[in-house]
Amino acid sequence: ASAQFQLAVPVAVVFAPGSVPGDLPRPLPFRDVREMENSVNLRTSITSRYETVYRSTTAQEEAALDVATAREADAALRPLQDASLGCLTVFVVPESSSLLPQGISVYVGKHRSALVRAGGGLAALRTRLQQLTQVMSFTASSIATALSDRVPDGQLGPDARRHLKSSLGYEITFSLLNPDPKSHAVDWDIEDAVNRYVQPVLDKLSLVANFSVDSQILYYAVLGVTPRFDKESSSFLLSAHSLPHVINPVEARLGSSAASLYPVLNFLLYVPERSHSPLYIQDKDGAPVSTNAFHSPRWGGIMIYNVEAPASSQASLPLHVDVDMVRVMEVFLAQLRLLFGLSREELPPEFLLESPGNEGLADWELDRLLWAHTVENVATVSTTLTSLAQLLDKIGNIVIKDDVASEVYRAVASAQSAMAKLATGHLYSAFQASKEAVTSSERAFFDPSLLHLLYFPDDQKFAIYIPLFLPMAVPILLSLAKIVREARQRKKEPTKMD
Amino acid sequence: VCTSRFWFNYRHVANTLSVYRSVKRLGIPDSHIVLMLADDMACNPRNPKPATVFSHKNMELNVYGDDVEVDYRSYEVTVENFLRVLTGRIPPSTPRSKRLLSDDRSNILIYMTGHGGNGFLKFQDSEEITNVELADAFEQMWQKRRYNELLFIIDTCQGASMYERFYSPNIMALASSQVGEDSLSHQPDLGIGVHLMDRYTFYVLEFLEEIHPASQTNMNDLFQVCPKSLCVSTPGHRTDLFQRDPQNVLITDFFGSVRKVEITTETISLDDDVAGFESK
Numbered sequence: 132a133s134a135q136f137q138l139a140v141p142v143a144v145v146f147a148p149g150s151v152p153g154d155l156p157r158p159l160p161f162r163d164v165r166e167m168e169n170s171v172n173l174r175t176s177i178t179s180r181y182e183t184v185y186r187s188t189t190a191q192e193e194a195a196l197d198v199a200t201a202r203e204a205d206a207a208l209r210p211l212q213d214a215s216l217g218c219l220t221v222f223v224v225p226e227s228s229s230l231l232p233q234g235i236s237v238y239v240g241k242h243r244s245a246l247v248r249a250g251g252g253l254a255a256l257r258t259r260l261q262q263l264t265q266v267m268s269f270t271a272s273s274i275a276t277a278l279s280d281r282v283p284d285g286q287l288g289p290d291a292r293r294h295l296k297s298s299l300g301y302e303i304t305f306s307l308l309n310p311d312p313k314s315h316a317v318d319w320d321i322e323d324a325v326n327r328y329v330q331p332v333l334d335k336l337s338l339v340a341n342f343s344v345d346s347q348i349l350y351y352a353v354l355g356v357t358p359r360f361d362k363e364s365s366s367f368l369l370s371a372h373s374l375p376h377v378i379n380p381v382e383a384r385l386g387s388s389a390a391s392l393y394p395v396l397n398f399l400l401y402v403p404e405r406s407h408s409p410l411y412i413q414d415k416d417g418a419p420v421s422t423n424a425f426h427s428p429r430w431g432g433i434m435i436y437n438v439e440a441p442a443s444s445q446a447s448l449p450l451h452v453d454v455d456m457v458r459v460m461e462v463f464l465a466q467l468r469l470l471f472g473l474s475r476e477e478l479p480p481e482f483l484l485e486s487p488g489n490e491g492l493a494d495w496e497l498d499r500l501l502w503a504h505t506v507e508n509v510a511t512v513s514t515t516l517t518s519l520a521q522l523l524d525k526i527g528n529i530v531i532k533d534d535v536a537s538e539v540y541r542a543v544a545s546a547q548s549a550m551a552k553l554a555t556g557h558l559y560s561a562f563q564a565s566k567e568a569v570t571s572s573e574r575a576f577f578d579p580s581l582l583h584l585l586y587f588p589d590d591q592k593f594a595i596y597i598p599l600f601l602p603m604a605v606p607i608l609l610s611l612a613k614i615v616r617e618a619r620q621r622k623k624e625p626t627k628m629d
Numbered sequence: 630v631c632t633s634r635f636w637f638n639y640r641h642v643a644n645t646l647s648v649y650r651s652v653k654r655l656g657i658p659d660s661h662i663v664l665m666l667a668d669d670m671a672c673n674p675r676n677p678k679p680a681t682v683f684s685h686k687n688m689e690l691n692v693y694g695d696d697v698e699v700d701y702r703s704y705e706v707t708v709e710n711f712l713r714v715l716t717g718r719i720p721p722s723t724p725r726s727k728r729l730l731s732d733d734r735s736n737i738l739i740y741m742t743g744h745g746g747n748g749f750l751k752f753q754d755s756e757e758i759t760n761v762e763l764a765d766a767f768e769q770m771w772q773k774r775r776y777n778e779l780l781f782i783i784d785t786c787q788g789a790s791m792y793e794r795f796y797s798p799n800i801m802a803l804a805s806s807q808v809g810e811d812s813l814s815h816q817p818d819l820g821i822g823v824h825l826m827d828r829y830t831f832y833v834l835e836f837l838e839e840i841h842p843a844s845q846t847n848m849n850d851l852f853q854v855c856p857k858s859l860c861v862s863t864p865g866h867r868t869d870l871f872q873r874d875p876q877n878v879l880i881t882d883f884f885g886s887v888r889k890v891e892i893t894t895e896t897i898s899l900d901d902d903v904a905g906f907e908s909k
Contacts, residue, residue, distance in 0.1 A: 279733070292734050293889075328899055355656075355842075374890045376842050379656035387660065392725065414892050424893040429734065432893060457899055465896045475895065489900055518772035525765075576773065579720050583765055584712050 133174035134513050136506055139556035140268050141218045142183045144260065147196055149225035150249035151187070152256060160186035169271045171278050175510075177271070181264060182556065188222070196222065201230045202485060205240030212244055216338075217498055217558030219267055220244040221260065236481040237263065242494045262479055267495040269502040273472075277507040293428040294472035297504040297511075299570065300341035300393040303329075304431075305463070306385060307454075308352040311404035315438055316449040319400070321346045324456035332464055332491030336471075338562075339500055343391070354401065355380035358410055364419075367403070367410045369435075374412070374425050377433065396470060397431035398463045402438060402452065409437040424462045432466035434459060464491055471500060501562045505549060508565035512546045515572045522583065529586045535578050542571035630711060632743030632752045634667035634703075639823040640814050642670045643684045644742045644784060644830040646692040651837045652738070655885030663714055663729060665701040667753060677821055684826050684834075700727050708758045716769045733774035738782070738883040742830065745785030747808055748793075764794040771797040778871070780883040784829045786811040789865040801871045801878075803851070805829030806862035813861050828860045842885050848875035 146159065155161075162184050170176040188196065195207035204222075212220050224230055226249050231238055237259060238246040245267065247259050279292050295301070305325070309317050325344055333342045354377050358367040369377075387395050403410040411419040412435065426432035436459065438452050468474070473496045475484055487493045516539065523529055545568035552561035587595075631645040649664055670682050671693050682693040701710055713719050714729050731737060743750060749757040770776055781802040783791050788804030795802065805812040805827070814824035815831045826834075832855040840846055852866050852875070868875050881887050 296732060371890075371892065374892075375887045376656070378888050378890075379658065379842070379886050382660070383658035387725065392728070392730065412892065420892050420894070422893045422896055425890050426893050427888045427890050429732075430888065434893075461896045461899050462893060464899070466893050468897070469891075469893065469895065486898055488898070491897065515773065518769075521772070522769070577717050577719070579713070579718050582709065582712060582716065582718050583769070584709055584762060 134510060135175075136177045136274075136509070136550070137180065137554035138177065138269070138274075138502065138506070139180040139182055139554055140264060141556045142181055142260070142264065143218070143220045144183055144185045144223065144256075145192060145220060146185070146187050146223045146249075147193065147225060147228075148188070150223045150228075152249065152252045154253045155185070156253075160184065167271075169275070171275055175278060177274050177506075179269075179271075180554075180556075181260075183260070192222070196224065196230065198230075201232075201238040201240070201246055201483075204230055204246065205238075205242065205244065205485060208240075208244055209242050212242070214243070215557075215559065216494075216501060216562075217268070217556055218243055219264065219495070221263060222246050223249050223256065226250040232483070234481065235483045237479075238483045239263070239267065239485060239495070240493070241485045241487050241490075243267075243498070262482075266478065266482070268498060273499065273503055274506050276472075277503040278510050294503075295394065295396075295429055295470055297507045297569070298340060298394055299566065300343070300391070302387070302391055302393050302395045303333075303342060303344045303467075304385070304387070304395060304397050305344070305346040306397065306399045307346075307348045308381065308399055308401045309348065309350050310353045310402075311406075312350050312449065314405035314448050314450060315402055315452050317348075317402050317452045317454060319348075319454040319459075320456060324460055328456070328460040328464065328489065331489050332467070335490050335492060335497060336500075338497065338559075339504060341393075343393075347386075349384055352381055352384055353404075358403075358407055364411075367407050368413045368419075369410065370413050371415050375427075378427060378430065394429070395431075396467070398466065399431070399433040400454070400459055401433060401435050403435060405438075405440075405448075408440065410435050411437075422462050422465075424466065426466045426469060428470065431470070432463060434462050468492060468496075472503070473499065498558060501558055505553060505558070505562045505565045508562075508569045509546055509549050509553075512542055512565070512568045512572045515576045516542060519572075519576050519581075522581070526583055526586050527589070529581065529583070532578070532580055535575050535580070538571045538575035538578075542568045542575060545571065630665040630706070630739070630741045630743075631667060632706065632741065632750060634669055634753050636670070636673055636675045637823060638743070639670055639682070639821070640826050641742045642666055642668075643682055643692060643826050645740065646682055646697065647684045647690075647826070647830065647834050648740050649697070650692050650694075651834060652884055655837075655840065655881060656842050657884075657886045659698040660726065661886070662698070663700045663727070664698065665706045665711065666699050667706055668699050668702040675822075683818070683821065698726070704753075706753060708752050708756050708762075711752075711758065712762065712766050715766045715775075717773065717775065729775070731775050734777050735775070736778045736780070736883050737776045738780045740782045740784075741791075742784040742827065745783070745787055745791065747787050748790045750783070750785060750791060760791045760794040763791060764796055767795060767800060768797045771799075778873075778878075778882070782833075784812060784827050788812065789867075792867050795867070795870060798870055799872055800867075801848070801875070802867040804865050805855070805860070807865050810862045829855050829862070829864060832859060837880075837884065840880050840884065842881060842887065844879070844881055846880045848878040848880065851880060 165181045166178055168176060168178045191211055192208065195211060196204050198204050198207060220243060222244060224246055230246060231248050236248045245263055305321055307317060307319050309315060329344065356369060356373045356377050358369045361368045385397055412423055412425060414420050424432060424434035436454060441450060473492055545564045549561045549564035549568060552564060631641045633641040645666060652662065670676060671680050681691045684690050684692045717729065719728055741750060745751060748760045751757050778799045781792060781800060784805040787806060787808050787810065789807045792802035792804060813828055815826045815828045817824045836851065836854045855864050857863050
């Protein structure tokens with residue numbers, strides 16, 4: 132189905148005193164709009180509109196910028212901004228300002244604003260703006276990844292289909308694997324860790340989907356791979372190419388909730404056996420990995436937690452181990468971000484990103500997710516409904532129940548509303564509308580009454596009824612013919628005799 | 630899927646269970662397998678060794694074991710349920726283990742065995758599934774992107790007729806015999822009194838015994854399994870709908886499960902002292 136997406140991003144560029152470039156086309160304040168078009172395939176294209184307002188700072192904003200560090204400025208500016216999802220505010224500070232550290236030209240805060248060092252005139256500012264919008268809202272490739280089932284296979288990078296698909300909910304399961312309970316008695320205070328560290332992140336992500344969290348402890352669960360002993364470091368090593376085979380033997384024992392159909396994200400903490408401690412993961416170049424963890428797209432992550440060997444060999448077994456949950460959660464939450472596609476790796480050099488701290492992700496990262504998911508949802512609705520229409524075309528006598536019909540109407544209305552909201556820059560309501568549209572369209576498409584098997588195609592009807600009725604019909608037709616012939620003869624005879 | 634019931638169709642159940650075992654051995658967990666069997670062999674009053682299903686003469690290998698997870702058993706193995714599993718149009722009360730929860734990155738292997746004819750496959754002696762219905766079900770799956778690539782293996786008489794009508798992309802199909810030929814069974818066992826396996830599946834399993842999770846064997850080798858001299862029927866295959874060259878498709882892409890893995894190099898930093906929080 133063809134889809135023309137129009138994504139509008141409201142941007143405000145605010146000039147602090149002393150930072151206004153000399154070559155502005157008009158005096159402040161003024162607006163302009165920049166559009167870029169990208170075709171994903173023959174029938175799908177994305178037009179991005181950046182509706183920019185250029186103005187100077189208000190007195191309150193000036194006061195907020197008059198602090199020592201960029202981080203404080205970011206915190207002070209937050210209550211003064213437009214906090215709606217999808218908006219960006221860029222503050223331009225004078226070239227000589229000390230807010231930004233040396234060598235850094237752009238600072239991206241935790242919320243939806245950024246600080247840019249002035250200098251170079253309007254053209255340089257526009258380039259910076261473009262880089263910023265690529266980082267803070269979406270890029271052509273991030274949207275194309277969301278539309279991955281429409282893009283011809285050859286054009287997709289390795290990134291495609293790596294991130295979690297947009298879903299109404301996700302189940303997160305934390306598992307502790309202890310293969311050697313005789314040597315290690317491992318205690319992890321998972322409930323506390325979830326409440327302290329995981330819940331704030333999930334609360335932030337609750338706009339995107341519903342999350343449910345479980346945890347379990349598995350004993351005598353071993354990795355499927357035997358690690359190699361390395362004499363130089365006197366430790367055991369797992370090489371990068373043996374990692375794919377680790378997951379499967381464990382997965383059989385992980386289990387999942389029977390009732391929910393949401394995708395499951397598994398986070399496993401593995402405490403190696405005493406005979407295989409310490410255990411490190413080696414990357415492709417042979418260096419040990421600092422996090423000692425790896426993850427698998429759309430599945431989850433595994434971290435290896437090494438227990439220090441006791442000082443004396445006479446220590447009584449089992450050793451009591453209290454897991455340092457902060458270290459573990461730092462890795463697991465980073466893996467959760469990566470699974471969702473929020474990575475901080477590729478940035479232009481003079482950019483500085485503020486760490487989001489315990490919230491796990493910055494507001495603009497949430498926006499990135501929402502842009503991608505909204506587009507994905509609308510595209511899915513369009514494909515689903517088109518497919519349903521094709522099914523109806525093929526099987527002429529399919530019966531559409533009333534509730535299926537109303538779901539279809541609702542899906543269409545919500546999808547149209549989502550597209551309209553995207554075009555005007557209202558990201559939050561666009562996302563909500565797209566979620567409703569997906570729920571309705573999935574309910575309509577997967578309704579049990581639409582199984583094509585239940586509706587006989589016409590040729591099967593002929594095949595069943597003709598052998599029954601044809602033999603019966605032969606004498607009936609012949610006698611009908613005889614009756615007609617006799618009636619005609621009778622009609623002719625009276626006229627003849629007259 | 631085993632589409633037969635009754636004692637004299639022992640070999641179909643043994644076929645299916647052997648393929649199930651191989652697939653589990655190569656790494657696919659039960660949560661990712663939907664097994665449909667009539668399941669009337671192990672406890673059948675005519676079974677001289679109750680609670681077992683053997684696949685080899687001299688009773689070498691008991692494929693029933695004690696960790697078989699049958700998802701659809703006995704009278705639940707119907708054409709309707711099979712198509713519902715494939716297309717996902719399942720009543721909401723169905724548990725997770727009875728659903729096919731695949732997405733656009735999943736490779737699906739479908740193995741069917743039983744009695745078939747030109748263009749149809751018989752389900753439990755009471756109904757049939759035609760090749761047109763199967764092709765339409767696959768198309769519904771493709772529309773909703775419920776698979777990335779699909780491998781369809783069928784071991785029945787005139788099996789090749791079942792894949793003639795496929796028209797969705799990324800499907801590869803293998804059959805044990807061509808149209809007009811019968812697939813034959815392998816060896817009778819005098820102790821149990823029935824034929825234990827079908828020839829095509831027997832040789833496929835011999836081939837699979839040599840595959841381990843890190844194996845690099847490709848599909849072309851699977852096509853060579855069971856030549857006419859051993860199988861009497863001519864196995865066929867269809868790859869025109871498949872995008873990749875079978876030479877580059879690993880057996881473990883479908884029979885095993887090798888995941889893409891990435892090393893985690895990023896961490897976030899958490900503050901340990903979250904103010905105003907009580908620890909439990």
